[in-house]
Amino acid sequence: MSTDSYPEISFETRMSSVEFRVHERAHITVDSKICADCSTRGCITACPANLFVSTADGGILFNYELCFECGTCYMVCNEEGAISWSYPEGGHGVVFHSS
Amino acid sequence: MTDFDVIVVGAGPAGAAAALEAARAGRSVCLLERGPYPGSKNMYGGVVYGRVLDSLIPNWWEEAPIQRWVTRRSTMLMTGDQAVTVDYRCSSWGEAPYNGATAFRPEFDAWLASKAEAAGAVLICSTTATGLLRDGTRVVGVRTDRPDGDLTAQVVICCDGVNSFLAKEAGLYPPSDPANYTLGVKETILLPREVIDERFAVRGDHGVDIEILGCTGEVPGGGFLYTNAESLAVGLVLSLPKLAACGRRPEEILAELKAHSAIAPLIEGGQVKEYSAHVIPEAGYKMMPELIGDGILVAGDAAAMCLAAGIWLEGVNFAIGSGAAAGQAAARAVQRRDTSSAGLQDYRRRLDSNFVMSDHRKLREAPHLVMSDLAQQQLPRIACGVMEQLFTVTNPDPKPGLRKIIRGQMKLNNLKLRDAISQGMKALRTFG
Ligand SMILES: Cc1cc2nc3c(=O)[nH]c(=O)nc-3n(C[C@H](O)[C@H](O)[C@H](O)COP(=O)(O)OP(=O)(O)OC[C@H]3O[C@@H](n4cnc5c(N)ncnc54)[C@H](O)[C@@H]3O)c2cc1C
Numbered sequence: 001m002s003t004d005s006y007p008e009i010s011f012e013t014r015m016s017s018v019e020f021r022v023h024e025r026a027h028i029t030v031d032s033k034i035c036a037d038c039s040t041r042g043c044i045t046a047c048p049a050n051l052f053v054s055t056a057d058g059g060i061l062f063n064y065e066l067c068f069e070c071g072t073c074y075m076v077c078n079e080e081g082a083i084s085w086s087y088p089e090g091g092h093g094v095v096f097h098s099s
Numbered sequence: 100m101t102d103f104d105v106i107v108v109g110a111g112p113a114g115a116a117a118a119l120e121a122a123r124a125g126r127s128v129c130l131l132e133r134g135p136y137p138g139s140k141n142m143y144g145g146v147v148y149g150r151v152l153d154s155l156i157p158n159w160w161e162e163a164p165i166q167r168w169v170t171r172r173s174t175m176l177m178t179g180d181q182a183v184t185v186d187y188r189c190s191s192w193g194e195a196p197y198n199g200a201t202a203f204r205p206e207f208d209a210w211l212a213s214k215a216e217a218a219g220a221v222l223i224c225s226t227t228a229t230g231l232l233r234d235g236t237r238v239v240g241v242r243t244d245r246p247d248g249d250l251t252a253q254v255v256i257c258c259d260g261v262n263s264f265l266a267k268e269a270g271l272y273p274p275s276d277p278a279n280y281t282l283g284v285k286e287t288i289l290l291p292r293e294v295i296d297e298r299f300a301v302r303g304d305h306g307v308d309i310e311i312l313g314c315t316g317e318v319p320g321g322g323f324l325y326t327n328a329e330s331l332a333v334g335l336v337l338s339l340p341k342l343a344a345c346g347r348r349p350e351e352i353l354a355e356l357k358a359h360s361a362i363a364p365l366i367e368g369g370q371v372k373e374y375s376a377h378v379i380p381e382a383g384y385k386m387m388p389e390l391i392g393d394g395i396l397v398a399g400d401a402a403a404m405c406l407a408a409g410i411w412l413e414g415v416n417f418a419i420g421s422g423a424a425a426g427q428a429a430a431r432a433v434q435r436r437d438t439s440s441a442g443l444q445d446y447r448r449r450l451d452s453n454f455v456m457s458d459h460r461k462l463r464e465a466p467h468l469v470m471s472d473l474a475q476q477q478l479p480r481i482a483c484g485v486m487e488q489l490f491t492v493t494n495p496d497p498k499p500g501l502r503k504i505i506r507g508q509m510k511l512n513n514l515k516l517r518d519a520i521s522q523g524m525k526a527l528r529t530f531g
């Protein structure tokens with residue numbers, strides 16, 4: 001079977017299937033200055049929500065809003081102190097229905 | 100006086116079972132959940148093995164929100180364009196007391212938590228426990244993100260899942276090693292019930308569970324495909340450090356699985372209803388933290404009690420088993436007025452005497468074996484290669500003998516007989 005008959009969905013469509021009750025406080029922050037020294041950049045590959053983006057100056061652009069709160073990023077992170085990680089305020093963040 | 104006898108943090112299966120048992124024993128119990136409802140933060144592959152509920156909720160199968168009863172279980176070994184499947188069917192799995200059932204966690208967890216509430220536990224949702232309250236080394240409650248949100252208790256049971264910041268804060272965990280964890284990603288794909296029945300050759304409320312090895316490329320892991328009533332669950336489990344280093348994103352590897360000739364016809368035409376992701380404590384017994392401290396117990400994924408070893412993906416049952424034991428032990432310790440670490444040792448005894456610890460101890464080498472190169476790379480290729488040679492008719496050349504085919508495939512995949520035997524023996528010792 002060729003993949004044309006089963007087209008892969010875009011990442012935006014994929015993420016738009018998930019409900020996020022976004023809180024105004026960022027529950028995860030990334031210190032882009034520390035990332036500038038990082039050679040592995042595992043977060044970019046591994047974050048299932050694809051929230052880590054390389055910037056032109058070698059840092060990281062991060063937005064917490066569409067986050068699964070899974071913990072992958074702090075576990076694979078290479079540099080002490082680059083990621084400050086906490087859960088969102090109660091009642092906020094990702095909400096699953098059919099998983 | 101404390102606010103409650105027992106505070107349970109996390110209303111997943113471990114927390115709900117802990118709260119249920121402690122409340123039943125007559126203790127005042129608070130069940131805290133950070134999501135807006137129990138299960139709202141939780142995803143998994145898709146099968147709950149319910150026998151652990153027999154002693155907790157009689158005839159649970161008459162009311163549990165399940166999707167389909169698994170009566171067909173397949174293990175698939177694949178390469179890029181080949182697949183060998185071992186397919187087992189069992190109609191008795193479709194009758195009480197059943198074996199496994201597909202279910203949505205937001206429904207299943209909410210149902211189990213409602214049982215704890217009915218037994219008298221106070222369920223508080225939309226509230227995150229942000230830390231422990233301590234008196235010296237003793238845990239005496241939790242902080243929450245509510246205004247004036249401190250809550251005191253004689254025992255805190257941490258059922259806060261794989262990241263368990265509370266168990267870490269209590270000093271019960273050594274520094275965590277990412278190699279002990281995998282990332283799970285999954286798509287829930289909508290398809291009409293009749294289409295699922297036809298494609299998977301099942302009827303009524305019967306369903307299928309497929310576990311897949313060889314579908315994760317260079318990243319150790321595995322895949323799964325489960326049937327719900329009117330949707331499928333297709334997903335992957337991927338070693339964290341290897342995924343981080345491989346340069347390919349999880350949804351790309353998942354797209355490859357979905358496009359595989361053995362999978363694509365099964366999911367064709369379906370609409371993605373929900374994408375989800377969650378981390379799994381993969382290393383089981385070898386990564387378990389201290390389970391007991393002064394005024395504190397740890398259960399379920401928070402204690403790494405998940406059996407994730409390729410053909411097995413079980414965690415809900417271990418969470419319920421360990422949670423129930425923690426709830427019972429906490430209630431007993433409160434009653435005896437000794438909730439110190441010594442007074443809570445009953446938890447360990449209960450775990451040692453049931454399936455939770457015996458399964459984990461027995462299968463302690465399994466995660467390592469299943470994540471080895473042999474199981475991940477060589478085994479699927481050799482199995483597929485042998486099948487291909489065995490069934491390709493090469494007339495006018497005569498058929499090669501089976502022994503020659505297997506030797507040839509082992510050689511082709513750089514597997515030495517000596518290594519195959521030693522790994523085989525290790526597998527026998529582990530699984531035997
Ligand atoms: C991809 C994948 C596939 C899987 N497949 C299967 C399968 O098919 N069958 C199976 O049996 N198991 C499976 N598992 C494992 C199973 O999901 C877990 O073992 C099980 O969910 C553990 O239950 P738990 O109650 O310990 O933790 P969880 O289910 O993680 O529950 C923890 C709860 O605590 C809450 N919480 C966390 N921190 C706080 C806090 N600070 N304050 C308040 N609340 C908090 C969370 O919101 C959550 O509700 C799978 C897991 C994954 C990721």
Ligand code: SF4
Pocket residue numbers: 030034035036038039040041042043044052060076077078079082083
């Ligand atoms: S792995 Fe850590 S330090 Fe490296 S880029 Fe990602 S967040 Fe920054």
Ligand code: SF4
Pocket residue numbers: 028046047048049050051066067068069070071072073074
């Ligand atoms: S917690 Fe998971 S989803 Fe959220 S940013 Fe980290 S890796 Fe991405």
